[in-house]
Amino acid sequence: MADFDGKAPSAGRFEVIRYGFGRSRLGWRCAAVAFLKCLLFAAVVCVAHASGRPGHAAIASAHPLATQAGFEILDQGGNAFDAAIAISAVLAVVEPQSSGIGGGGFWLLRRAADGKTVMLDGRETAPLAARPDMYLDTRGEPRLSASLDGALAAGIPGLPAALVRLSKDYGRLPLAKSLAPAIRHAENGFAVGLRYAKAAKDRESALRQSPAASAIFLDQGIAPQPGFHLVQKDLAKTLRRIARFGHAGFYGGTTARLLVQGVKDAGGIWQAGDLAGYRALERAPVQGMYRGIRITSAGPPSSGGTVLLEALNILSGYDLARMDALTRKHLVIEAERRAYRDRDLYLGDPAFVNMPLNRLLSAAYAAGLRVAIRPDRALPSAALAAAPEASRQGDDTSHFSLIDRHGNLVAATLSINNSFGSGFVPPGTGVLLNDEMDDFATAPGRPNAYGLVGGGANAIAPGKRMLSSMSPTFLETKDRTAVLGTPGGSRIISMVLLAVLDFAEGRGPESWVSVGRFHHQYLPDVVEYEPGGLSDEDIRGLESRGHRLKPTGYRYGDMHAVQWDRVRNRLSAASDPRGEGVAEVK
Ligand code: GLY
Numbered sequence: 361m362a363d364f365d366g367k368a369p370s371a372g373r374f375e376v377i378r379y380g381f382g383r384s385r386l387g388w389r390c391a392a393v394a395f396l397k398c399l400l401f402a403a404v405v406c407v408a409h410a411s412g413r414p415g416h417a418a419i420a421s422a423h424p425l426a427t428q429a430g431f432e433i434l435d436q437g438g439n440a441f442d443a444a445i446a447i448s449a450v451l452a453v454v455e456p457q458s459s460g461i462g463g464g465g466f467w468l469l470r471r472a473a474d475g476k477t478v479m480l481d482g483r484e485t486a487p488l489a490a491r492p493d494m495y496l497d498t499r500g501e502p503r504l505s506a507s508l509d510g511a512l513a514a515g516i517p518g519l520p521a522a523l524v525r526l527s528k529d530y531g532r533l534p535l536a537k538s539l540a541p542a543i544r545h546a547e548n549g550f551a552v553g554l555r556y557a558k559a560a561k562d563r564e565s566a567l568r569q570s571p572a573a574s575a576i577f578l579d580q581g582i583a584p585q586p587g588f589h590l591v592q593k594d595l596a597k598t599l600r601r602i603a604r605f606g607h608a609g610f611y612g613g614t615t616a617r618l619l620v621q622g623v624k625d626a627g628g629i630w631q632a633g634d635l636a637g638y639r640a641l642e643r644a645p646v647q648g649m650y651r652g653i654r655i656t657s658a659g660p661p662s663s664g665g666t667v668l669l670e671a672l673n674i675l676s677g678y679d680l681a682r683m684d685a686l687t688r689k690h691l692v693i694e695a696e697r698r699a700y701r702d703r704d705l706y707l708g709d710p711a712f713v714n715m716p717l718n719r720l721l722s723a724a725y726a727a728g729l730r731v732a733i734r735p736d737r738a739l740p741s742a743a744l745a746a747a748p749e750a751s752r753q754g755d756d757t758s759h760f761s762l763i764d765r766h767g768n769l770v771a772a773t774l775s776i777n778n779s780f781g782s783g784f785v786p787p788g789t790g791v792l793l794n795d796e797m798d799d800f801a802t803a804p805g806r807p808n809a810y811g812l813v814g815g816g817a818n819a820i821a822p823g824k825r826m827l828s829s830m831s832p833t834f835l836e837t838k839d840r841t842a843v844l845g846t847p848g849g850s851r852i853i854s855m856v857l858l859a860v861l862d863f864a865e866g867r868g869p870e871s872w873v874s875v876g877r878f879h880h881q882y883l884p885d886v887v888e889y890e891p892g893g894l895s896d897e898d899i900r901g902l903e904s905r906g907h908r909l910k911p912t913g914y915r916y917g918d919m920h921a922v923q924w925d926r927v928r929n930r931l932s933a934a935s936d937p938r939g940e941g942v943a944e945v946k
Pocket residue numbers: 753754755757775776777778796799827828829830849850
């Protein structure tokens with residue numbers, strides 16, 4: 361956690377905050393000085409408040425080098441959007457288990473100058489040769505690893521297109537400048553951490569199947585130990601081509617040729633037209649209110665914002681603050697059950713499916729769902745009208761949150777789906793490809809890697825974007841602005857929900873990222889909880905109300921959040937204690 365009263369390295373003009381106003385035994389001279397300082401502080405706050413600018417910046421990301429790169433770009437005169445390019449690209453290099461230029465993501469943006477709020481959609485697409493049954497064998501049974509490991513599992517990457525668009529439409533600096541820190545880290549290498557080492561161990565066999573991936577990410581075919589120096593020369597070359605040629609540096613020319621050839625040689629189905637046709641898209645985010653908080657979050661093709669808002673709409677009918685902790689948790693679980701069910705029934709790529717978003721996000725719909733919620737008893741998911749099938753999402757995703765001194769905001773969640781994505785690198789590119797195709801409902805009627813149930817709305821089709829749970833989110837009250845999000849597959853939405861409820865209680869980023877986590881996603885009909893996420897009393901109480909509980913055995917999520925207290929003009933930032941990230945205010 362960093363905040364302006366605490367770790368902020370340069371106190372700058374707000375230093376007076378640390379002095380406070382309650383010094384005792386001041387002489388008249390000191391009192392006069394203190395009084396003048398108070399006046400100065402008040403003036404600074406008024407000016408900052410009136411101008412709507414924090415005057416400083418806050419960044420929270422999953423890796424120290426990414427946070428550092430963000431500040432490096434801000435120091436060079438870049439804005440939040442240039443910094444977001446630098447952070448996204450550095451995460452792609454230093455956290456290859458979680459995100460990458462072979463993957464995609466969603467960047468939720470607010471431009472302070474005109475208030476424009478938009479979601480940049482860099483989600484992967486299914487290749488044009490993709491078919492709904494491409495992961496089934498001749499008997500219609502799922503080929504289990506085909507949508508997870510190797511070239512066939514990869515969707516067409518969106519991250520490079522999104523970074524180019526971010527630079528062109530919102531940035532101030534040349535793209536090459538914003539990509540420079542990532543190129544440097546790829547070229548010179550860096551020491552990997554414990555998370556990398558653990559993920560590489562988990563995915564060792566998939567990585568071994570790709571000679572290029574094995575040569576880059578393993579140490580002579582073995583998952584390396586923390587401290588291993590990871591150098592990615594081919595990735596540096598690819599990043600340089602993007603820096604030089606922009607969109608065409610990835611989706612055309614040498615990079616595209618190497619990507620398509622590599623995928624085809626390994627049994628994949630990419631064609632040059634897949635890359636040539638890829639576009640990052642601007643979309644309207646979804647918005648709603650919960651107890652005076654305006655929530656802005658990811659719209660389709662992410663389910664994140666819709667499920668989050670539907671659950672909050674249901675919960676807004678209860679005065680949670682006045683309830684006992686157990687009933688409160690029970691109601692959160694019941695709200696999640698219903699909102700995740702609607703995810704599975706209705707949501708998909710808006711270019712392919714008509715979704716009843718207005719209905720799902722209406723207060724009347726939430727009121728209807730509330731009618732069947734009992735405060736003392738769980739309703740089994742099987743008793744709700746059935747959603748057609750199950751799907752799951754990879755949880756090795758990444759997130760960062762940032763606010764610059766002008767008040768520009770970025771919340772970005774980036775993914776290659778499972779750890780190290782598909783584990784496949786097309787030779788000569790250094791680009792680790794995603795396994796995001798598994799986020800489609802690959803085998804109707806069956807759960808995917810995360811047990812989510814998904815239906816025809818999320819069936820595979822050529823050029824379609826697979827449904828996501830990524831939920832980069834802004835929260836705003838009359839006094840506070842917050843930017844947050846987390847990786848975690850299907851659990852992303854429930855983690856953000858718990859953070860919103862914590863924000864509503866008046867707590868700050870350090871608390872949101874630390875809050876104990878539990879999760880229900882309609883199917884499987886269980887409440888998952890991390891160690892410490894539920895007390896023994898909660899567990900007994902929820903079981904007696906009819907819930908089935910399942911401990912995860914490990915703490916999950918890696919939330920990164922920043923807050924701007926606009927009344928005190930104070931920034932604070934926090935990175936999840938479960939991860940290796942760094943949050944700073946400067
Ligand atoms: N691959 C994780 C998600 O998109 O939700």
